[in-house]
Amino acid sequence: xxxxxxxxxxxxxxxxxxxxxxxxxxxxxxxxxxxxxxxxxxxxxxxxxxxxxxxxxxxxxxxxxxxxxxxxxxxxxxxxxxxxxxxxxxxxxxxxxxxxxxxxxxxxxxxxxxxxxx
Amino acid sequence: xxxxxxxxxxxxxxxxxxxxxxxxxxxxxxxxxxxxxxxxxxxxxxxxxxxxxxxxxxxxxxxxxxxxxxxxxxxxxxxxxxxxxxxxxxxxxxxxxxxxxxxxxxxxxxxxxxxx
Numbered sequence: 409x410x411x412x413x414x415x416x417x418x419x420x421x422x423x424x425x426x427x428x429x430x431x432x433x434x435x436x437x438x439x440x441x442x443x444x445x446x447x448x449x450x451x452x453x454x455x456x457x458x459x460x461x462x463x464x465x466x467x468x469x470x471x472x473x474x475x476x477x478x479x480x481x482x483x484x485x486x487x488x489x490x491x492x493x494x495x496x497x498x499x500x501x502x503x504x505x506x507x508x509x510x511x512x513x514x515x516x517x518x519x520x521x522x523x524x525x526x
Numbered sequence: 527x528x529x530x531x532x533x534x535x536x537x538x539x540x541x542x543x544x545x546x547x548x549x550x551x552x553x554x555x556x557x558x559x560x561x562x563x564x565x566x567x568x569x570x571x572x573x574x575x576x577x578x579x580x581x582x583x584x585x586x587x588x589x590x591x592x593x594x595x596x597x598x599x600x601x602x603x604x605x606x607x608x609x610x611x612x613x614x615x616x617x618x619x620x621x622x623x624x625x626x627x628x629x630x631x632x633x634x635x636x637x638x639x640x641x642x
Contacts, residue, residue, distance in 0.1 A: 440628075451632045514573060519570040
C-alpha cells in the first residue's frame, strides 16, 4: 500500500521559534498533499491543500503567514510553523493524494507530528 | 449542516463479536467517495475501506465491510470478529468530486473499545 512519512514525529520548541515539518510520499507521486491539525479527542481539521509547483490553498481562518507550505516536488511537502506560540501546540498530520490508489483517488496519511511550544 | 455525521461518540464490543459504526452523509453531488479510517492511540490515520457513489456492491476488505445505503445516505462500517487491536478511533470521511483537489470531509469520529 501507499506509504507516507512525516518528520519529525515529535518536536518541542521555545515560543518564537519556527518549526518545519516534512511530509513525503515514499512509493507514489503526489501532486496534491493536505495538512491537517487535530486537537485532543477531536476530528481532523483541514488547514490547507498543497499543490506541487503552485501556491497552497488555505482554509478559512488559517493564517497563511503563520503556516507556510511548500510543495517543491511530487513527493515532498513542508509545513513551517513560523514564530510558534503555545496555542500552536497540536498534532499536525499530512496526507498525500494517490490518484492511482484504491478507489482511484485515496488520501494516505503520515504518522503525524506532535508539536509542543513552551 | 454537517456533511458527515457519526452519532456514536463511543462504542463497546466484546471480542470476536461484530460491531457496526454509523455514518451518514449529506451531499448534492452525484459523484463522491466514502472512506473509513482508523486512528489508534499512536495517532496515525490508517485507511480501511472505500466506497464509490457509483459502486453497486458494498465494499469489503477482510474483516471490514461497508454497508452502503445510497437512498438513506448512510455508509456504516461493519467490523466482524472484533479483535483487541481494533480498539481505536474510527473516522468516516467523504470526498465530493465536484470540488477542486478532492478534499476529504471528516466526521467527529467514534471511539471503539473491544473488551476481552
